[in-house]
Amino acid sequence: MSDASAHALEHHEPVTSTGIPNKKVLMWAFLGSDCMFFGTLISTHLIYRKISATVGGNFLDIRDVFDIELTSFSTFILLASSLFMALGVSAIHKGNLKSMRWMLFGTIIFGAIFLACQVYEFTHFIHAPGNELTLSTYRGEPHVFGSTFYVLTGTHGTHVAIGVFWLIGWLAYSFTGKMSVAHAIDIEICGLYWHFVDIVWIIIFPVIYLMEYAL
Amino acid sequence: MATESIKYLAPDTENKAKTQVFPRPGQHTTGLIDWLTTIDHKKIGLMYGMTALFFLIVGGLEALLIRSQLWDHNMDVLTNRQYNQMFTMHGTTMVFLVIMPLSAAFFNYLMPLQIGARDVAFPRMNALSLWCFISGGLILNLSWFFTGGSPAIGWFGYAPLTDTRFAEVVGDMGPDFWIFSLQILGVASLLASFNFITTIINMRAPGMTMMRLPVFTWMTLIVSFLIILAFPAITIALVELMFDRTYGTNFYDFLEGGKPHLWQHLFWIFGHPEVYILILPAMGIVSEVIPVFSRKPLFGYGLIVFSGAIIGFMGFAVWSHHMFTTGMGVVATSAFAMLTMLIAIPTGIKIFNWIGTMWGGRIRFDTPMLFALGFITMFMIGGFTGIMHSSVPIDAQHQDSYFVVAHFHYVLIGGALFGLFCGFYFWLPKMTGRMLNEKLGKFVFTLMFLGFNLTFFPMHYLGMIGQPRRTHTYNEGHGFETWNQIATVGAFILGVGIVIGIYQFVSAFFNKKLKPAGNNPWDARTLEWALSSPVKEYNFARTPIIKAKDQAWENNYGPRENHAEKEPLDDHGVHMPDRSWWPLVTALGLFGLAIGMLFHRNIDPSGELVRDYTVPILAGSIAIIGMIMWALEGPGGYHLFPKENDE
Ligand code: HEM
Numbered sequence: 028m029s030d031a032s033a034h035a036l037e038h039h040e041p042v043t044s045t046g047i048p049n050k051k052v053l054m055w056a057f058l059g060s061d062c063m064f065f066g067t068l069i070s071t072h073l074i075y076r077k078i079s080a081t082v083g084g085n086f087l088d089i090r091d092v093f094d095i096e097l098t099s100f101s102t103f104i105l106l107a108s109s110l111f112m113a114l115g116v117s118a119i120h121k122g123n124l125k126s127m128r129w130m131l132f133g134t135i136i137f138g139a140i141f142l143a144c145q146v147y148e149f150t151h152f153i154h155a156p157g158n159e160l161t162l163s164t165y166r167g168e169p170h171v172f173g174s175t176f177y178v179l180t181g182t183h184g185t186h187v188a189i190g191v192f193w194l195i196g197w198l199a200y201s202f203t204g205k206m207s208v209a210h211a212i213d214i215e216i217c218g219l220y221w222h223f224v225d226i227v228w229i230i231i232f233p234v235i236y237l238m239e240y241a242l
Numbered sequence: 243m244a245t246e247s248i249k250y251l252a253p254d255t256e257n258k259a260k261t262q263v264f265p266r267p268g269q270h271t272t273g274l275i276d277w278l279t280t281i282d283h284k285k286i287g288l289m290y291g292m293t294a295l296f297f298l299i300v301g302g303l304e305a306l307l308i309r310s311q312l313w314d315h316n317m318d319v320l321t322n323r324q325y326n327q328m329f330t331m332h333g334t335t336m337v338f339l340v341i342m343p344l345s346a347a348f349f350n351y352l353m354p355l356q357i358g359a360r361d362v363a364f365p366r367m368n369a370l371s372l373w374c375f376i377s378g379g380l381i382l383n384l385s386w387f388f389t390g391g392s393p394a395i396g397w398f399g400y401a402p403l404t405d406t407r408f409a410e411v412v413g414d415m416g417p418d419f420w421i422f423s424l425q426i427l428g429v430a431s432l433l434a435s436f437n438f439i440t441t442i443i444n445m446r447a448p449g450m451t452m453m454r455l456p457v458f459t460w461m462t463l464i465v466s467f468l469i470i471l472a473f474p475a476i477t478i479a480l481v482e483l484m485f486d487r488t489y490g491t492n493f494y495d496f497l498e499g500g501k502p503h504l505w506q507h508l509f510w511i512f513g514h515p516e517v518y519i520l521i522l523p524a525m526g527i528v529s530e531v532i533p534v535f536s537r538k539p540l541f542g543y544g545l546i547v548f549s550g551a552i553i554g555f556m557g558f559a560v561w562s563h564h565m566f567t568t569g570m571g572v573v574a575t576s577a578f579a580m581l582t583m584l585i586a587i588p589t590g591i592k593i594f595n596w597i598g599t600m601w602g603g604r605i606r607f608d609t610p611m612l613f614a615l616g617f618i619t620m621f622m623i624g625g626f627t628g629i630m631h632s633s634v635p636i637d638a639q640h641q642d643s644y645f646v647v648a649h650f651h652y653v654l655i656g657g658a659l660f661g662l663f664c665g666f667y668f669w670l671p672k673m674t675g676r677m678l679n680e681k682l683g684k685f686v687f688t689l690m691f692l693g694f695n696l697t698f699f700p701m702h703y704l705g706m707i708g709q710p711r712r713t714h715t716y717n718e719g720h721g722f723e724t725w726n727q728i729a730t731v732g733a734f735i736l737g738v739g740i741v742i743g744i745y746q747f748v749s750a751f752f753n754k755k756l757k758p759a760g761n762n763p764w765d766a767r768t769l770e771w772a773l774s775s776p777v778k779e780y781n782f783a784r785t786p787i788i789k790a791k792d793q794a795w796e797n798n799y800g801p802r803e804n805h806a807e808k809e810p811l812d813d814h815g816v817h818m819p820d821r822s823w824w825p826l827v828t829a830l831g832l833f834g835l836a837i838g839m840l841f842h843r844n845i846d847p848s849g850e851l852v853r854d855y856t857v858p859i860l861a862g863s864i865a866i867i868g869m870i871m872w873a874l875e876g877p878g879g880y881h882l883f884p885k886e887n888d889e
Pocket residue numbers: 302305306308309329330332333334336337341396397398647650651654655659697710711712713733736737
């Protein structure tokens with residue numbers, strides 16, 4: 028089997044000028060671009076943060092809304108998922124399909140827990156008694172914080188969700204019997220994506236959440 | 243042989259039959275199905291080009307309506323709203339549906355040939371880019387038929403013009419169409435750029451080092467980087483705007499705490515790199531053409547490449563020169579003014595290099611060269627006025643006057659469009675195998691050059707004496723009439739020139755009476771000229787081994803050791819990837835998703851807003867299914883067995 032797949036790999040992935048597979052260059056280019064997507068969203072949030080503290084005398088202390096224990100927990104979960112992802116990539120490189128499945132499964136579950144926390148967090152904020160923070164209002168008055176906050180963290184959540192579905196796709200594919208070392212590159216670029224989304228959260232968490240407690 | 247060849251394809255293709263909904267079009271597909279499912283970079287390039295030429299006519303007609311309205315004081319060819327719609331649609335069309343896709347047409351067709359590759363790195367993704375571009379163009383122009391008609395917000399869509407509360411027509415959908423169209427066009431540009439970057443970095447023939455790449459390929463690479471780094475800013479700005487308009491967020495809503503100013507920043511962080519996205523491809527084309535018609539190598543290749551990269555890099559640091567009059571404060575304004583002046587230096591370097599290339603050469607004035615010379619001179623005029631408004635106090639006078647309209651048309655028509663027309667006259671013989679009629683070509687150039695200058699030169703003066711831009715008419719007694727009439731006459735001359743030009747391009751594909759071109763009619767320098775005209779489906783029968791810059795020239799005139807060699811014929815033949823329906827299906831899904839989102843809101847009889855997501859969800863699922871099937875079908879493929887030198 029490994030012989031045949033090595034043969035397949037040879038023809039499937041032609042020699043490239045840099046020696047790096049095409050798919051990997053593609054993913055790096057995409058991630059470079061994605062940095063700018065998040066850069067724009069995070070700047071929007073930071074620019075509005077100070078301005079939006081008081082709109083029409085409606086003073087917002089976001090600490091009344093945030094649930095920092097919950098977010099710290101989900102941050103931890105997302106970070107831990109990266110470990111599973113890394114182990115999954117290394118498993119498929121060694122041709123160990125079984126271990127890869129477990130690792131992908133772990134990544135998916137942790138990703139899903141993170142998403143569940145986010146959904147909980149959003150509903151919680153929207154209905155926070157006396158402190159309702161919606162997309163466009165705070166305590167029923169027009170406000171910008173909700174706009175920048177939900178769109179930014181929602182975009183990140185969408186990235187995680189796409190990653191989860193992508194991994195589910197590969198997990199399912201691994202049961203068709205067609206998966207081999209030749210697919211290591213595919214799992215590897217999933218991994219690149221996953222770690223990147225993780226790193227973005229490592230920026231979002233201190234800048235959007237923790238900073239509110241420090242400053 | 244046949245079984246043998248299937249075995250070593252992608253591991254997934256063996257179970258083809260199971261995952262197939264439509265039969266996958268095979269090797270001998272022709273006609274419409276071939277065009278719809280093709281993943282050949284040359285055919286995709288041609289479709290980009292033809293669609294963009296069509297939109298050039300649409301955008302041109304809009305411009306002529308604008309010019310007719312301005313013929314005399316207080317005309318009413320167009321109402322003020324229609325006028326606003328016209329310049330919005332004209333600007334958006336010309337930037338996103340004409341100049342960018344024309345550049346993409348040349349990137350697609352030429353770049354793989356110039357680096358000695360079989361195709362781009364991801365041929366099916368390339369097809370998806372094409373179909374997304376066409377969908378985006380359709381969505382923008384569909385806006386004419388729905389509530390409020392086309393957007394009337396300018397191609398820059400400044401807040402609060404886009405605020406639903408200030409809509410002139412209740413329930414105006416124009417801006418929504420504009421938002422969704424730009425989003426899908428953004429997807430097209432981003433995907434294409436990822437693809438080109440991977441191709442240029444990774445698929446160069448052996449010996450084709452980075453510093454041997456033709457300048458046009460270099461510009462493709464730089465523009466692709468600009469696109470992937472600049473488009474996110476507008477994409478996010480548009481997402482925020484979409485949320486403002488559909489879900490009531492407050493990003494740009496100054497009544498509820500938002501800042502319209504933020505839109506301007508995000509738009510121009512994209513917008514200024516965008517102007518280099520428009521001009522650098524034309525500069526690449528001109529850098530290929532001038533050496534050929536001066537019969538000298540390009541003067542200062544390294545400098546031209548390097549200054550292109552510097553321009554691209556600095557392009558991200560000057561955006562606020564579009565906002566000098568918004569009151570950003572002295573420090574920011576001065577910094578942006580200084581950086582803007584600095585960026586003129588690498589641009590000037592390029593111009594001197596082109597002049598240096600011509601210096602002492604034996605210049606031939608064929609049509610491509612005429613357009614290249616037109617490019618240099620006209621682009622210089624636009625560049626000079628650009629330097630003028632990099633000075634803050636002077637810009638305060640220019641802003642929103644016709645002087646600015648003159649400036650950006652000198653760089654966009656005199657620059658970008660002339661450069662692209664130059665590319666057509668230069669490479670169509672390669673694409674069609676036929677020479678274009680020189681006399682007609684020169685006639686087109688004369689019309690365009692005259693018409694263009696008649697239209698836009700007077701606008702400098704009109705701007706100086708105070709005619710405001712984006713204003714549908716003017717009163718008697720300002721002395722605006724004469725120059726406006728000259729401009730309008732010029733616009734029609736330019737229009738006739740462009741139409742004849744387009745006729746000439748299209749007919750080159752069909753007119754069998756034209757002279758055959760042969761492989762290298764201009765005695766040109768880059769690799770694509772070593773292939774037959776039109777280029778064979780598989781590009782290179784044997785991968786070339788590159789020995790020098792200007793390889794085609796070296797093959798003919800260079801010392802022996804500089805002649806290209808070729809890798810031996812592969813007894814597996816040339817592996818051609820299969821055509822596919824899935825890019826088209828995926829693009830249709832995205833198209834449906836956009837349309838669905840546009841119409842998901844309804845007001846029920848009791849006056850309540852109801853949201854119905856059925857169509858977006860259905861269409862989104864089609865896109866997702868398309869992608870899954872795409873992944874499952876794999877690249878597939880068949881083999882061609884060209885003879886030794888059959889290329
Ligand atoms: C047929 C040739 C053309 C004519 C006669 C023409 C004429 C005009 C006129 C009269 C305006 C409106 C000025 C105002 O009142 O604000 C305009 C705007 C504009 N044109 Fe052209 N144009 C032509 C081709 C092009 C091309 C090839 C481009 C290339 C990208 C272009 C890009 C623009 C842009 C970006 C605007 C600004 C739109 C806005 O303010 O939203 N035009 N043009």
